[in-house]
Structure formats: structure tokens, C-alpha cells
Amino acid sequence: MNTKITSFLLVLVSSFTLLAFSSGNPQQKEKPQEKNKEKTTPAKDSKEAKETKEIKDNKDKTKSATTPKTDTVAVKEIPVVKETDTLQIDPNSKLKVYKKNAHASYYHHKFNGRRTASGKRFDNNKYTAAHKKLPFGTLVKVTNEANGKSVIxxxxxxxxxxxxxxxxxxxxxxMDIASNKNSGVVIVKIEVVEAPK
Structure with missing residues (x-):
């Protein structure tokens, strides 16, 4: 009985030994491959990273060359307000003083787009005004008495x-005639523009 067990154990040990020598240690085989990977991968990765960066840089250059900057486009689209944007009158027109030391104020933005008493739509960016008595369509020169600025x-x-x-x-x-943009009232001279005869 002891001999059978002994011979069985010997066969078992020898088969394990043969198996270990023929296939080798799996851990030992993987380590050299991992070392090789470690040696080649960083160099390969850095080369790929450089190529990717170059491609990205080239895309950025072509994109910036073909696409205009939004700042430039926005600036071109903004209308430039000039002194001549105020209503123009005939140089031969006469001015008749209507009132001095008059108090001028301005419309609140909530009235923008509403119909005025004349039927026209109100626009806070145009040169119009409201008066209690003067007929609709009358052109009026309003002059700030403090700084001399005026609008028609x-x-x-x-x-x-x-x-x-x-x-x-x-x-x-x-705002064209106000000295202090934060004030709500300006003392003005109101002159009616009379058409030349």
C-alpha cells in the first residue's frame, strides 16, 4: 500500500515538474514582455502625442486663417452714431423762440414701440419729442442752456x-445735449423751426 502511494506521488511530482519545465513559469514570461512594452510605449506615445499636437496646431492655424474673429465682425456691424444723425433743417430756416428756462426730460424705455398721440410708433433712438400744445410734425430746436448743445x-x-x-x-x-448723463431733467431753450418763405 505504501509503495502504491509512493509511486503515485512520484508520478504526480514528476508530471508537475515536466509541466513546469516545458511551459516555463507564466509570471516570468510575462515580465519580459511587460518590460519591453514599458520600454517602447513611452517613446511611441510621445511620438504619437507630438503628431497629434502638430495636427491640432495645423487645424487651429487653418481655422483662425479662414474664420474671422467674432469681435471684428461684431464691431463692423455696430452702426456708428455721428453728429449728423440728428434731424437736419434748411440753413435758410428761421428759429422762433418758444420758451426759455424750460424743463426737458426723456421718455422711459417702457414706451418703446407704443403708438404716440400722432399715430406714429415711438422709438427711443430717434429724434422726436412730446409737447402739450405744439402741432404734430413741428420741428423744434432744443438747446441745453448750461452747455450750449442742441438737437432738432x-x-x-x-x-x-x-x-x-x-x-x-x-x-x-x-443724452446728446445732457452734461450729466445721470440727470433726468435739463434746463433748455425751445425754438420752433420756421420753414423759409
């Missing part, structure tokens, strides 16, 4: 509905 506006609406104020200008017209 057309009466298109009724108002202002305050005893203290005499004329309501569009915000654009008001």
Missing part, C-alpha cells in the same frame, strides 16, 4: 403730463 426734434406726441416739465425728448436726443 419732431413733435409726435402729447405730454409731458406734469406741470413742472415742458417737453419730453427721446432718450437719444436727451
Amino acid at each position: 426734434v419732431e413733435i409726435t406726441d402729447r405730454g409731458p403730463f406734469s406741470k413742472v416739465r415742458d417737453i419730453d425728448l427721446t432718450k437719444r436726443a436727451f
